[in-house]
Amino acid sequence: MPQAAAKVLILLVPITANFAALTALLQPQDRLMGLGLPDGGHLTHGYYTAKKKMTASSIYFQSLPYGLEPATQLINYEALRSQAKIYKPRLIICGASAYPRDWDYKTLRAIADENGAYLMADIAHISGLVAAGEQANPFEYCDVVTTTTHKTLRGPRADLIFFKRTGDNAKDLEKRINDAVFPACQGGPHNNTIAGIATALLQACQPTWKAYAQQVIANARTLGSELVSRGYKLQTSGTDNHLVLWDLRPLGLTGSKLEKLCDLVGITINKNAVSGDASAQVPGGIRLGTSALTSRDMLEADMKVVADFLHRAVQLALVLQKEAGSKLLKEFVRIATIQEEGKQGAKQVLELRKEVREFPRRWPSPGVDVSTLTMPEGFLDE
Ligand SMILES: *Cc1c(COP(=O)(O)O)cnc(C)c1O
Ligand SMILES: *[C@@H]1O[C@H](CO)[C@@H](O)[C@H](O)[C@H]1NC(C)=O
Helix, strand or coil: CHHHCCCEEEEEECCCHHHHHHHHHCCCCCEEEEECHHHCCCHHHCCECCCCECCHHHHCCEEEEECECCCCCCECHHHHHHHHHHHCCCEEEECCCCCCCCCCHHHHHHHHHHCCCEEEEECCCCHHHHHCCCCCCHHHCCCEEEEECCCCCCCCCCEEEEEECCCHHHCCHHHHHHHHHHHHHCCCCCHHHHHHHHHHHHHHCCCHHHHHHHHHHHHHHHHHHHHHHCCCEEHHHCCCCCEEEEECHHHCCCHHHHHHHHHHHCCCCEEECCCCCCCCCCCCEEEEECHHHHHCCCCHHHHHHHHHHHHHHHHHHHHHHHHHCCCCHHHHHHHHHCCCCCCCHHHHHHHHHHHHHHHHHHCCECCECHHHCCCCCCCCCC
16 A cells, blocks of 8 residues: 555554544444445445334444345445435445445445535455455545455554545644544554554555465456356356356355365365345355465466365255255254264265365465474364
């Protein structure tokens, strides 16, 4: 993000940056708009349900979600414009936890200006790609940009807040953000985390970072197209960033079940709501990301192997669901972990786990000489 450094100040904030930013920009009960959680938004962007205000962002502020266009599953900017015209938010938040395409910050800026609203981008997921110049640059258009440092930026678990020091909206922004971080929301800093963030930012400034980010995206595209070629459905049919959002609903499988099964075989994925889900509590899909595998030097050809593992995991989940004879997650886990007469699923879980455990040993791991690692006796068979 060096090109933005002159115009914005970066605060190293190992706490909940979004709440500090809302505290700086808004008065209690002011209105904000963020992408709805079931459409890929984050909890901290104002999420609430019919029964409950779920997060501080909806408890202390009023919020209205905007969403995706059902036909394309892309942000519906025109609907957002109409909603904002009526709702008159003080703040529009863009950015997502599960959105595989890029953002139109220019249009968002125009909508914010039409309503005298601040524009904040939460680029938590994509900040490593933004730093590489491989996603649109939000700094040109946004008053505030927040990010976590532990996703594609590949740093420790922490946050950053950037804010504009120039322009009409920025007069007292610096003081308000500073005061919101300390004393409003945070005590003393964690110096160890700050050192970790600085190390991550130094890595992101190296010439090799751009190639890394490009490879992350190329790998995600390949992983996505490999899944599509095996007959699976992705939200927006593909990706332009590090993330693949896999819609499992056509298979009659929930994200929770596939997540459990993948845990059992040693693949870390994340259940996730997909657009159109009735409830975020029963997510209809999963999220996949390629940044960690790319840090292990994996390339497009390796994504085919990964897609095969995932394909086998899904097919196995369908077998287990049938053998469980019930929709209950508890019963699914029981049948996946207990060897029973005449049932194939649990045996296949162990077979797949063995292959998955063997697979990553071929690749280097940053900071670790993998050739010196030894497997505990019987690890692959256990
Ligand atoms: C991950 C994420 C955050 C922060 O969540 P953590 O639980 O602290 O990792 C904030 N905003 C967005 C959009 C995110 O994806
Ligand atoms: C963190 O670093 C600052 C600046 O050097 C120092 O004043 C402070 O005492 C340190 N805090 C801790 C807990 O070490």
